[in-house]
Structure formats: C-alpha cells, structure tokens
Amino acid sequence: MLQAGVQFGKVAVLMGGKSAEREVxxxxxxxxxxxxxARAVDAHAFDPAEQSMDELKRQGFARCFIALHGRYGEDGTVQGALELLGIPYTGAGVMASSMAIDKVMTKRVWLAEGLPTPRYALLHRGHYTRNEVRTIPDELGLPLIVKPVREGSSLGVTKVMGYSQMQDAVAAAAELDADILCEQFIAGDEVTCPVLGEGxxxxxxxxxxxxxxxxxYDFQNKYYTDDTEYRVPCDLPPGEEAAIQALVLKAYRVLGCRGWGRLDVMIDAATRLPYLLEINTSPGMTSHSLVPMAAKAAGIDYETLCLQLLAGASLDYAPAVEPRA
Structure with missing residues (x-):
C-alpha cells in the first residue's frame, strides 16, 4: 500500500481553469x-484562472495533481509552465498533451502507426464554403459526427442525420474551436479503457x-443523470476486451503518454472491428467518471488511485542526477 503524507510535500490540486470544461x-x-x-497529504486547491502560476513556486508547492480538463490545462500549456517552474506534475508531458488534445493530430499519429480510427474531414473556421460543408456527407456517409477539434466532455458535438443539419452542426462546433472535425460514424458498441503508467x-x-x-452519451448523460449504464466488467464477446486493451495500450504509447489516460473506442456492430476515437490525458475524476470506475473493478479504490497518480508526478526535463564521486 502506498504511504501518503510528508514525502509528497505540499501538493497543489490544479482545478477550474479557463476552458469550457471548468465546472467539470x-x-x-x-x-x-x-x-x-484523507490520506494525510498536505493538499491545497489551486485555480489557475484565479492565481498566477508563479504562485505555485512562491507558495512552496512540491508537486501538482492536474485535475484540469480541456484547453489551458490538458493541452501542454500548464505542463510547459510547470516544466519552467521545475514542479513535477501528474499525467502526460508537454508534447503528448498538446498532441492528444488535438483530435486530428492524434488521428494522424495513429494512422501513421497503422492504428484504426474513423475517416474524417477537417474544416477551418472562416475558410469553408456552404457547399463544402453540404457535400461532406457524400464523402463520409450519414449519419456522421461533427465536433470541435480541441474540446472534451462532448461539448459542441452533433450527430448529423441528414444534409440539412450540416450547416448548424458545423456552426455549433465552430463556436468552440477554429478547427472542426467531421468524422465517420461507427455504429456499434461504445467502450472506453483507461491506462495507467508509462512505456x-x-x-x-x-x-x-x-x-x-x-x-x-452527451454532456448531460455524462455528468448530470443516472440514466447511462456502465457495464464493467464489460459484456463483450470473449477475446474482444483483451484485443481492445492491447489496442489502447499501443495508441497510448505511440503518443508518448505517461501517468494515465482514457481512450474511447467504437466497435463496429457488423465487423466487430474497433476504431479509436480519442484520448483524454487528464480524465474526469467526478462521481460519474470512468477511470475511478474501471480502477475500482481492478481492485483500486479512489483514494489509492489518487495517491498512485500523485506518486507518478514527474517532469519531461527532470534535472540529471549527478553521479557520486
């Protein structure tokens, strides 16, 4: 069992922030x-939207638990600031964070590594015509998904059922991001799989x-209702769970992630082939969140999970240890 308390020093739990996911x-x-x-850690709330990051150093924090979601917290910006301050932090480093929050960049890396992900088209706000938007279903089929490239928690996501919905769907996503992802819809089972550790x-x-x-599975059903069913242990056919676990591990590793993450996958109902959707490098830790749920199924309670993640806090550019004479 992990020992808590003094060896962690003073810990900042970074929460809130300036993204659209602030409340979560x-x-x-x-x-x-x-x-x-509860495990005797000297932990304190720290909201980067209300205090300068410089205060972390001035107030003597020894490490940070990043509970920020979305931009300005999960995208490499806070990670870069903590690297400059020399304060170890939980989760992915600067490069992995900045890639993983960008759904299109993530797809490009996965495709380059031969990993399956739905087909897509990318639009840039202010640089597409109505006709270009209207014809995207010709390429991707219907239904299809439209969403902001760099948001989470299903914010700005629309399932488009017909051509007449395309313009409004793209406009809704464009309110949250300059880049809009139009993605092939995979009909089938929706699953998610968390990963802990590195390499x-x-x-x-x-x-x-x-x-x-x-x-x-929208924002409301993720956080504010009890109508969504979460099956864990899952009820997939024999062998599928192990195959998905192997797939998400590879997807996690090729992005260079560390600490933890959660990968969302769709399983095609007709072929039973899995398709990677996206990865979250600072997953939710609310009462409805999925990483604590999966951890519990693996015999790891919420407090122990938090301690394990905190124990793994590190820096991309940790100072080299001088060899002893």
Whole structure:
C-alpha cells in the first residue's frame, strides 16, 4: 500500500481553469483534494484562472495533481509552465498533451502507426464554403459526427442525420474551436479503457461498455443523470476486451503518454472491428467518471488511485542526477 503524507510535500490540486470544461474540472478537483487529504497529504486547491502560476513556486508547492480538463490545462500549456517552474506534475508531458488534445493530430499519429480510427474531414473556421460543408456527407456517409477539434466532455458535438443539419452542426462546433472535425460514424458498441503508467510498464484497466439513453452519451448523460449504464466488467464477446486493451495500450504509447489516460473506442456492430476515437490525458475524476470506475473493478479504490497518480508526478526535463564521486 502506498504511504501518503510528508514525502509528497505540499501538493497543489490544479482545478477550474479557463476552458469550457471548468465546472467539470472543479468537480474532479474537489474529489481528488478530498481523497488526498484523507490520506494525510498536505493538499491545497489551486485555480489557475484565479492565481498566477508563479504562485505555485512562491507558495512552496512540491508537486501538482492536474485535475484540469480541456484547453489551458490538458493541452501542454500548464505542463510547459510547470516544466519552467521545475514542479513535477501528474499525467502526460508537454508534447503528448498538446498532441492528444488535438483530435486530428492524434488521428494522424495513429494512422501513421497503422492504428484504426474513423475517416474524417477537417474544416477551418472562416475558410469553408456552404457547399463544402453540404457535400461532406457524400464523402463520409450519414449519419456522421461533427465536433470541435480541441474540446472534451462532448461539448459542441452533433450527430448529423441528414444534409440539412450540416450547416448548424458545423456552426455549433465552430463556436468552440477554429478547427472542426467531421468524422465517420461507427455504429456499434461504445467502450472506453483507461491506462495507467508509462512505456512498457503501462497497463490497461478493465474496459467499460457504455450504454447511453438512445445511444446519446452527451454532456448531460455524462455528468448530470443516472440514466447511462456502465457495464464493467464489460459484456463483450470473449477475446474482444483483451484485443481492445492491447489496442489502447499501443495508441497510448505511440503518443508518448505517461501517468494515465482514457481512450474511447467504437466497435463496429457488423465487423466487430474497433476504431479509436480519442484520448483524454487528464480524465474526469467526478462521481460519474470512468477511470475511478474501471480502477475500482481492478481492485483500486479512489483514494489509492489518487495517491498512485500523485506518486507518478514527474517532469519531461527532470534535472540529471549527478553521479557520486
């Protein structure tokens, strides 16, 4: 069992921030803060939207637990600031964070490595015509998904059922991001699989099968209702869970992630082939969140999970240890 307390020093739980996911981040951060304090960690809430990052150094924080979601927290910006301050932090480093939050960049890396992900088209706000938008279903088929490239929690996501919905769907995504992802819809089972660790030592937690009302796993059904069913242990056919775990581990590793992450996957109902959707490098830690759920199924309670993640806090550019004379 991990020992808590003094060896961690003074710990900042970064929560809130300036992204569209601020409210979810506050819920995640409060859960982490309570868990760490319950294990005798000297943990304190720190909101980068309300205090300068310089205050972390001035106030003597020894490490940070990042419970920020979305931009200005999960995209490499906060990670870069912490690298400059020399304060170890949880989760992916600067490059992995900046790649992983960008759904298109993530797809490009996965495709380059031969990993399956749905076909897509990319639009740039202010640089597309109505006709270009109208004809995207000709390329990707219907239904299809439209979403901002750099948002999470299903914000700005639309399932487009017909040509007449395309313009409004693209406009909704463009309100949140300058880049809009139009993605092939994979009909089938929606699953998610968290990963803990780094490199060859990384391991996949149990797969969760998500069964949302009418197949709509949106912001409301993620955080504010109890109508979504989470099947863990999952009810997939024999061998599929292990195959998905192997796939997400490779997807996690090729992006250079560390600490933890959660990868979302669709399984084609007709072929049973899995398709990687995206990766979250600072997953939710709310009462409805999936990483704690999968960890619990693996025998890791919420407090222990938080301690393990904190123990793994590190820097991309850690000072070299001078050899002893």
């Amino acid at each position: 981040s506050l819920m995640s951060g409060q859960g982490v803060l309570t868990a760490l304090r 060859v030592s990384a391991r996949a937690l149990p797969v969760i099968h998500i069964v949302a009302p009418e197949g709509n």
